[in-house]
Amino acid sequence: MTRDLRVHDNPVLHAASAADRCVPLFVVDDAIVSSSFFNANRASFLTDSLTDLDASLRERGSRLVVRRGKPVDEVARIVRDLDVTEVHVAADVSNHARRREEALRELGVDLHVHDASINAVPPLSLTPSGGGDHFAIFTPYFRKWETVHRRGVLRAPGRLSTPEISGDLPELHAGTPSPDLAAGGETTGRELMTSWARTGVHDYADLHDALADDATSHLSPHLHFGTVSVTELLDRVGTASEGARAYTRQLAWRDFHHQVLAARPSSATRDYRTRDDRWRRSESDFAAWRDGRTGYPMVDAAMRQLSREGWMHNRARLVTASFLCKTLYLDWRRGAQHFVDLLVDCDLANNQMNWQWVAGTGTDTRPNRVHNPLAQAKRYDADGAYVKRYLPELAEVDPAHVHEPWTLPEEEFKALGYPAPVVDLREAADRFAAARRKR
Missing domain, CATH: 3.40.50.620 (HUPs)
Structure with missing residues (x-):
């Protein structure tokens, strides 16, 4: 196993x-x-x-x-x-x-x-009608993925006969886990799946990006370790509601990245589509991003969630990755490795290929798009509830300033003990655009 x-x-x-x-x-x-x-x-x-x-x-x-x-x-x-x-x-x-x-x-x-x-559809079982060994764009892949007849859900075996043989669970040590790490195991995973399929999934289309609501399944670690079957999850969720259909699309995205990595194993470490980036080298900027001290509350809250829980909301993953690669213009591989260091659900295919998608070196058809952390925060955490959950120094800041605390009076801002922004967003956007134009 x-x-x-x-x-x-x-x-x-x-x-x-x-x-x-x-x-x-x-x-x-x-x-x-x-x-x-x-x-x-x-x-x-x-x-x-x-x-x-x-x-x-x-x-x-x-x-x-x-x-x-x-x-x-x-x-x-x-x-x-x-x-x-x-x-x-x-x-x-x-x-x-x-x-x-x-x-x-x-x-x-x-x-x-x-x-x-491990997958709902075997990684290299679908190929484009026009030729090629894999799909490089998600939408045509998803259209074909939807039409595939999936196997039926298998019952758990009854009695099993296992001969006497040595092999007890050894102690596994790799440091101190995150303090709020979720529990593992099939029992826990099936409880989550049952609850999600019964109630949670139906609001997914409307709430999956609402950071403070945290209206996602939290099943990604269970899918990674296989304590929950993606085939059974799809069967339990169904397609009767808009939320279920939106969630099914996300599970197909997981299969999509597996087929990309299966076809191009080198993309775990090399650009799937190179932009010939000459990434900046700044240890101080990387440390600020890693430690949740960039001065941009949404980015910092997400990075501290990662440290505390070994998990991060999907929208937050998108924003923090974009901030590292396109705002700070640091190599996506450094960010991917930090996620490897902490994420409990870190799947090689999905981690690396999602990072490449955000960096613009992967399968994104708009490789130069930048996710502005202020615009994202105002859209997906309007009152700052998510930020305040993970940044106690901003817990008492009013919603008008919580995403831009530096706009408070100078003495009031200094009293928070929160850092000033490490970079000006306009200057960073111009720097990134100029770097990509040169290629």
């Missing part, structure tokens, strides 16, 4: 459970644990998820076998020790996952790779 840590609607477990004996295995991959992609928030969420999955399997007479090391080596040991003839695994799109799959094929057993476990 990799990113499919659930018993409900799990094609991998469903197929494997048909055998006389089944060994649900999760390998804590040393290559991932030692990489920059593994952080304290994901370690905590992963521990919750593995613990919850083990409990669900024990209810079915089985257990989760957890090993640590190289996945292929650990699978090979179990194949040898138990005379295993079949191995089932979920397909994934990263280079690391592809290399793992290739190595598993060398074990001399029947390897079954299940495409529809």
Whole structure:
């Protein structure tokens, strides 16, 4: 098991459970644990998820076998020790996952790779009618995605027979997690999904950008770890309301980015469409952005939400990324890595390709658009409730000044202890426009 840590609607477990004996295995991959992609928030969420999955399997007479090391080596040991003839695994799109799959094929057993476990539609199953190996623009992809017949939702297995074998959950340490990090695990994920499908999703079209309302599903970490199935989520949400249709479009966006990365693995670190940017190098500007001290309250509130919760509202992700890449004109890779360092839901495809979309080096058809943080704040947080939630120094500032506190009388502004803006927005916009015109 990799990113499919659930018993409900799990094609991998469903197929494997048909055998006389089944060994649900999760390998804590040393290559991932030692990489920059593994952080304290994901370690905590992963521990919750593995613990919850083990409990669900024990209810079915089985257990989760957890090993640590190289996945292929650990699978090979179990194949040898138990005379295993079949191995089932979920397909994934990263280079690391592809290399793992290739190595598993060398074990001399029947390897079954299940495409529809992590995505609703397998990444490279849709191609443009005019040619090409993937869609580079979302709208035509979505039109075709909507027409695909998805598999049915699979029931959780009943009784499972698992032989005695060693492999208990090791302690996973990667630092101190964010103080308000959400809990992981399929049980929690299914509770969120049920509540969201019953009530929350129907207002999604109207409220999903309202920062203070926080009217989003919060299911992205569960989709990343596979504690909730995207196929079942789509089935539960349906398309009966405008909100459900808008939410379905967002889930299709997730599949869209997976197919882009599957077709262009190098875009995890290289520009999908280069603009030949000569990004600025400013450690002080990057530190101000990272620490939520830019002097622009909406940007700072979002960055402090990320630090506190290991999560950030989607609209806020858009604005903070635009501020780094286009207002400060700093390399998108630096911002993407900071999100990797903290986000619990950080999916390689969606994190990197969304950052590239905002930076204008990805699939955005308007690569030079800039999201002005003041205009965004006034539109999506008009009374400053979101800002005040995460910036206590502005908690008592009236709505007329909360997004531009520097417009207060000088002494009053200084008393807040809040920084002045690190950059003038007009000057920054001119700088960015001039940089892109030169290319």
